[in-house]
Amino acid sequence: MQVVSKYLVIRNPLGSGLHQEGKRLTKQRLKVLNLFENIGPGNHLSAEEVHSELKDLNSKVSLATIYRTLRLLVQMGYLHERELSEGGHRYELLSNDFPDHHHLICIKCGRTEEFESDQVLEAGRKAASIKGFKLIESSFKVKAICPNCL
Amino acid sequence: MQVVSKYLVIRNPLGSGLHQEGKRLTKQRLKVLNLFENIGPGNHLSAEEVHSELKDLNSKVSLATIYRTLRLLVQMGYLHERELSEGGHRYELLSNDFPDHHHLICIKCGRTEEFESDQVLEAGRKAASIKGFKLIESSFKVKAICPNCL
DNA sequence: GTTGATGCAAAAACTTTGCATCGTG
């Protein structure tokens, strides 16, 4: 764990990963990744929220750069892009320590329950390994109708 | 199976479901549902595609109504809304005969492999039943990096 | 005849892009 400035902390070698792809380690990319590291896995933000959170921290980054950076960090495996029922995407830190959680969603009222399933995780691992893929993350959404709406 | 006009076929009691909610059975709603029934489960269309397909069939329905109808049919459990990597949502007929299929997706290049897993389906059934939900549909997405991109 | 649904066009929400400038490597 390497301290780069008063508040930027690198938990993963972002710089070296970027370097391999001919990309550069910029203040903006660090700020975005650091924000997600500070809020921790399991919390998700929209692009707009990243923008305003950083503004609040006096670390303004333009919205265009935020969109570009979120896409990059997803492709590098740092963040997970999630589509919830709200409009737009949300992003969340990927972490080995934090188990993938799955969602049971009511199609009528949107009520959402989280659950975990080792069977599901195992099926994801198996599917990836059979096809020779390196597993990054899995998500399971179950659409249903909740007791209240039935 | 009830024939309503030369090309509209009702496979499910759309009218009665709508009626229960104080909603009306309109030509437009029938046209949209019928389109999905004709192409069958396993094929998905965007709102824009529904619009142009219907136009080709000389059954023009406005795009605004298509958006309103798609949302309604999803909430009534006739269609499944899917978010693939392209911009925008896609919609697909729900069917008990057609097993839910799952996706292994490369986060670098977008290559997608389909697979099926009874364990996953069973986990979805169990999660719904434990919480007292009526299962509609489940989808499992595994994000990974494919052999070519590794 | 009531009231919900439609069509249209305008607006909102979300995301991408062109280009001049900046800053990393």
Place this chain on the structure above:
DNA sequence: CACGATGCAAAGTTTTTGCATCAAC
């Protein structure tokens, strides 16, 4: 000091909404 990244503003996409009119019940 070259070339990738940023910021800005403009444009592109996708989806929603207000309102007058239409049609299902």
